[in-house]
Amino acid sequence: MSKKLTIAVLGGGSFGTAIANIIAVNGHPTYLWLRDAERAARSQVSRENPEYLPGYVLDDNLTFTADLAQAVASSDVVFISVPSQSFRDVTRQIAPLLKPDTIVVSTTKGIELESFTLMSQILEQELQNVHIGVLSGPNFAKEIVQQQQTGSVIASDDDAVIQCVQEILCSPTFRVYANKDRYGVELGGALKNIYAIVSGLAVAVGAGQNTQAMLLTRSLAEMGRFARELGADPMTFLGLAGVGDLILTCTSDLSRNYRVGQAIGQGKTLEQAVEEIGQVAEGVNTVRIVKHKADELGVYMPLVSGMYDILFEHRPLAEVAKGLMMGEQNTDVEYSGKN
Secondary structure: OOOOOOEEEEOOOHHHHHHHHHHHHOOOOEEEEOOOHHHHHHHHHHOOEOOOEOOOOOOOOEEEEOOHHHHHOOOOEEEEOOOHHHHHHHHHHHOOOOOOOEEEEEOOOOEEOOOOEEHHHHHHHHOOOEEEEEEEOOOOHHHHHOOOOEEEEEEOOOHHHHHHHHHHHOEOOEEEEEEOOHHHHHHHHHHHHHHHHHHHHHHHOOOOHHHHHHHHHHHHHHHHHHHHHOOOOHHHHHOHHHHHHHHHHHOOOOOHHHHHHHHHHOOOOHHHHHHHHOOOOHHHHHHHHHHHHHHHHOOOOHHHHHHHHHHHOOOOHHHHHHHHHHOOOOOOOOOOOOO
C-alpha cells in the first residue's frame, strides 16, 4: 500500500495494543485510545502498556490518547477492541465523529447480553455510511508482540474492507486471511470462549488426553450446529477463526477463559475465579447468553448446558460429567457445508 492511512484502535487492552503496534510498525500513523487519561499520558512517555503488555517497547508511530475525537475524527480505519459490555456505548460515542466511508472493524469476541447481538450487528445498528468488518482468529497478544508467526481472519462482505485490512496489518510475522462469512467468524470467536472454560476445568480435575480430545471435537460440533441455526456457514469453523481459535484457547493458560475454568476446577467460586484473573473473561457471560439462545432455538448443546449448570446453578461437577456421558448419543460428524 503506497498511501499511508490514519488508523485508530479503541481499547488499550492487550490485543488492541498488539494490533495497533503492528499497524504503527507498518508505517501508518496510529492512535490507541484508552479511557484513562493518566494511563494514556504515562504510556505515551514510556512507550509501553505496562498494565497489559509489560516490557514491550511500542513503535514511535503509535500515539496514546484518551481523547476519542482526536483518535477517530481523522482516521480512515477504526478498530474497536473493547469488552462486549462496553461495545455499544463506545460505538455510539464515535458515531458523530467518524468521517463518511470509514472502515470500522470489530475485534471483540463476545455477544451482547440483552439482545443476543453480535458486535458487527451493533455497528450496523449504530453507524451510518461506514464499511464493516470483523477481525478474529487464534491470536494471543503476547505472542504477537513477541513477533511469533500468527494468522488471523478479516471477515466482511465488502472486498475493499478485506483488502485494506490485509494491507495495513500484513507483516513478516502476521498474516491475515479473508472470509465473507462475517457472522460465522464472529460466532467462532465468541463461542470458543465457553469451551476454553470447559477445557481449563477438565485439565484442573485431571482429565486425560482422551477426554481433552473428545471435548475439543464435540465443542467444534456444538459450535457448528449452533452457528448453522443462526445462518452462518458451519464450514467457517474449519478455519482459523473456528477450530484454530478453539485449539489455541482450549490448550493454553494464556487464555483468560481457560484460567477461569482451571480456577473453578480447583474448587474456587466463579466470583473468586474472575477476580483472580483480573481481566475480562468474555466466556462467562457468553455461557449464559448462548444457553438461553440454544434453549430458545431448540439446539442441542450439552457442553454449554453443563457449563451453565456448574457456573450458575452450582451443580456438582461429577454429576454434570456423568450426565454428559450418559446423555443423548449423537452422530460423530453431523453437519456439512451446505445450509
